[in-house]
Amino acid sequence: MKFLLVDDHALFRHGLRLLLAGFPGNPVFLEAGNCAAAFAEAAVHADIDLILLDLALPDLNGLDGLVRLRELCPTTPVVLLSANENTPIILDGLRRGAQGFIPKSSSPDVMVAALQVILAGGIYVPATGVAGRAEPAGGNRALTARQREVLALLVKNRSNKEIAQALDMRVNTVRVHVAAILKILDVENRNDAARVALGLGVANGG
Numbered sequence: 001m002k003f004l005l006v007d008d009h010a011l012f013r014h015g016l017r018l019l020l021a022g023f024p025g026n027p028v029f030l031e032a033g034n035c036a037a038a039f040a041e042a043a044v045h046a047d048i049d050l051i052l053l054d055l056a057l058p059d060l061n062g063l064d065g066l067v068r069l070r071e072l073c074p075t076t077p078v079v080l081l082s083a084n085e086n087t088p089i090i091l092d093g094l095r096r097g098a099q100g101f102i103p104k105s106s107s108p109d110v111m112v113a114a115l116q117v118i119l120a121g122g123i124y125v126p127a128t129g130v131a132g133r134a135e136p137a138g139g140n141r142a143l144t145a146r147q148r149e150v151l152a153l154l155v156k157n158r159s160n161k162e163i164a165q166a167l168d169m170r171v172n173t174v175r176v177h178v179a180a181i182l183k184i185l186d187v188e189n190r191n192d193a194a195r196v197a198l199g200l201g202v203a204n205g206g
Helices: 010-020 035-044 062-072 087-095 108-119 145-155 160-167 171-185 190-200
Strands: 002-006 028-032 050-054 078-082 100-103
Touching: 002 010, 002 035, 010 028, 010 108, 028 035, 035 050, 035 062, 050 062, 050 108, 062 078, 062 087, 078 087, 078 108, 087 100, 087 190, 100 108, 145 160, 145 171, 145 190, 160 171, 171 190
Parallel strands: 002 028, 002 050, 050 078, 078 100
Antiparallel strands: none
């Protein structure tokens, strides 16, 4: 298993190595102190299994770095790390393709458990701050109960017709709800809405 650790503090990277050394598969660690170095590593290592990306880097905003890393490693999960637990930033990261957000204040046990969830194909966000919040970054409108039901089915990749049948409504009504959901969550398509929904906990009734 190969990890790319992107953080400008060598001491923090060292701590991550110690923490992740117990993961199966004889972990290999690549390190970068800024986005430019991370891009260089990603360009020559096509077999990276997980990228841990600090949001506060000296050369480029971490969210912009996230976009580039997703281009270089489209199938590799990227996890955001930060001491800043600002909800809009977390949601923006999810919209841009992050598989999770782990506060730097997390305990070692929480971080390991979160990474296990992400490596298994899930999405992790902290239990406080984002989970259960059904508002867009900077927005002032929340999803209605009906919209949350529609969104939960979007997460399961159901078509408008299937959603209409499951919720006993007309297909055109479902389309209206979907359009409203995309606007409220400030995303462009159903896949992005589903990704943000997982972070919000909507799919689990949060």
